[in-house]
Amino acid sequence: MQNPNITILTTEILSDNWYTLNKVTYSIEKKDGTKETQSREAYDRGNGAVILLYNKLTGKVILTRQFRLPTFINGNTTGMLIEACAGLLDNDHPEECIKRETEEETGYKISKVEKVFEAYMSPGSVTEILHFFTAEYSAEMKIADGGGLEEEGENIEVLELPFEQALSMVATGEIMDAKTIMLLQHLRIKGIL
Structure with a gap:
């Protein structure tokens, strides 16, 4: 089930050498109803x-x-x-x-x-x-x-x-x-x- 409080805004590949390192910028709705933009890096090496x-x-x-x-x-x-x-x-x-x-x-x-x-x-x-x-x-x-x-x-x-x-x-x-x-x-x- 997709989380309705999260919207992916951009995904930027930082490295695609050994596996893939992405910088993901997303909008998150907090408990008080306000929205905040955050960026995190996520390493994708497969399962x-x-x-x-x-x-x-x-x-x-x-x-x-x-x-x-x-x-x-x-x-x-x-x-x-x-x-x-x-x-x-x-x-x-x-x-x-x-x-x-x-x-x-x-x-x-x-x-x-x-x-x-x-x-x-x-x-x-x-x-x-x-x-x-x-x-x-x-x-x-x-x-x-x-x-x-x-x-x-x-x-x-x-x-x-x-x-x-x-x-x-x-x-x-x-x-x-x-x-x-x-x-x-x-x-x-x-x-x-």
Whole structure:
């Protein structure tokens, strides 16, 4: 449903290099009935999907580790981030996207996924909606090394960790990725592991 109190006046592309950064000027009607013009920048990188693979028998989860420049710039001295497997939809259905990303990044070929929720990850500046999934995995599903696609500049390390260790890594700050924390907490709250 369109908000009748918001009118987009102009949209100016500030950057269209990696993804698109727009400056949007809009009119907003406030609670007292007056109108105000505001400008904000919004980064459009498309929507994405994320998955946490878990194994009930071993009590383990599959995570990845890779260099993330924005974290390096903002104080992460190594720039390495431990996170759940994720990727952009690239016009795919979220379920198909996450199956493809899982195989590319982790080497596991999964057929059954469970969608658990959707969330805006940084709604003050980024348009992205992230589709969250979980799936069970077993050793037999490992068909490749994973590591991502070289042509996309990916250099991803696959980690298989005990679930309890992953949770403790959130508490110690070794895992600082929001989507990963949300999925680990989801497994805990649902009593899956």
